[in-house]
Amino acid sequence: MGGESTNKGIRARRALVAAVAAAAAALAGCEGTMPAMGGSKSTVTGAAGGATSENANSQLEHCGETLGTLAVVEDQTASWYHYLGQYKLGSTVPVLRMMIQQSNCFVVVERGRAINNMMQERSLAQSGEMREGSNFGKGQIVAADYTMSPSINFSQKGTSGGGGGLGGLLPGAIAAVAGSFRANEASTTLLMVDNRSGVQLAAAEGSAKNFDFGFLGAAFGGGVGGAGGGYTNTPEGKLITAAFADSYNQLVRAVRNYKAQTVKGGLGTGGRLGVQGGQTPASPK
Numbered sequence: 653m654g655g656e657s658t659n660k661g662i663r664a665r666r667a668l669v670a671a672v673a674a675a676a677a678a679l680a681g682c683e684g685t686m687p688a689m690g691g692s693k694s695t696v697t698g699a700a701g702g703a704t705s706e707n708a709n710s711q712l713e714h715c716g717e718t719l720g721t722l723a724v725v726e727d728q729t730a731s732w733y734h735y736l737g738q739y740k741l742g743s744t745v746p747v748l749r750m751m752i753q754q755s756n757c758f759v760v761v762e763r764g765r766a767i768n769n770m771m772q773e774r775s776l777a778q779s780g781e782m783r784e785g786s787n788f789g790k791g792q793i794v795a796a797d798y799t800m801s802p803s804i805n806f807s808q809k810g811t812s813g814g815g816g817g818l819g820g821l822l823p824g825a826i827a828a829v830a831g832s833f834r835a836n837e838a839s840t841t842l843l844m845v846d847n848r849s850g851v852q853l854a855a856a857e858g859s860a861k862n863f864d865f866g867f868l869g870a871a872f873g874g875g876v877g878g879a880g881g882g883y884t885n886t887p888e889g890k891l892i893t894a895a896f897a898d899s900y901n902q903l904v905r906a907v908r909n910y911k912a913q914t915v916k917g918g919l920g921t922g923g924r925l926g927v928q929g930g931q932t933p934a935s936p937k
Contacts, residue, residue, distance in 0.1 A: 695894045697884075700753035708754040712897060713904040715757035720797035722758035722844075724748050732804040739888040744802050747883050747893050748900070752800075757904050761796045798844050798853065802899075804892060805839040805857070836887065837861045838895040842903050851919065854907050858898030860891050 698707030703718075724745050726733065736742065749760050762770065770793070777788035837859065844854040883889035915923055922932020929935065 695890050696747055696751045696754075696897050698750075698754065700750055703756050705754040705756075709751075709897065711901070712751060712755055713757065713901045714755050715904065715908075717756075718759050719757055719907060720759070721761050721794055722752060722798045722800055723761050723763035723796035723847075724752070724800050724802070725763060726802050730803065735804070736892075739886060741883060741886070741889050741892070744804075744883075744892070744896065748800070748802055748896060751897055751900055755900070755904060757907075758798070759794075761794050763796060763799075796847055799847055801843045801845070802896065803841045803843075804895075805841060836863070836891055838888075838891045840892065840895040840899045842896070842899045844903065844907070849919070851913075853910070854903050856899045856903035856906060858895050858900070858902055860894035860898060862887065862891055862894075 696709055696712070698705060698709070700706075700708075708714075726744055728743075736744075745764060752758050753760050773782075774788050776782050777786055782788065838861075839857065839859045841855065841857050843852060845852050883893050915921075917924075917933050922930070922934055924934050926932050926934030926936060
């Protein structure tokens, strides 16, 4: 009886190992689940042309009328920007500009490197080299009413998840597969400033979370940030994009109900917190 019981235990253990191995084979090459933007399994996709969009995420906020012109400018000296390089990711501006135009909440204007090409065309016109009627005269560039600045607060691996318990029961590589189930999180911030006054109009923080199988990427050659790495085809890129979409949605909801902040006496005239001997209206005499 004891031998039969032992054989049953061995067969059960082998069946469990085989099941986990089969799951690992089925998931070979998978980096993990799609990042979730506010609970969705989708991210920013499609295209935009003027006020129209194609294949846009249905959860991306949309405006019936635009609120003004907007430039997107990122601080490429910030630590978060250099951190992106570890994942073969570049500027966040292109994906942000696409989601902004898809939403139709702002008209995006160029204030990046392409403005150098715009000025080059004007220089060619002034030199007389352009054909007649090219119409690159002065007074045609549209002003940016607002500037939006992105930042990434963090993007990191979490602790082992649901596979940990199973991993403790299994030997070798199978335990590694079961125990490498991880949660990844990213948090992003968008700030919007009025270009004429310098006043911050809105700020929004968003986040996204997904799950992956760290061992599978290493075991089956699915490492992060390969030759095709980017915001559309790497786990980190998709996660950050989803977090920015969440940030943008929250910012749009806030500005839809925008109410200007006011200071008695007017903005920039000293405020309500004067100091003794100061020269502002609120300063104690």
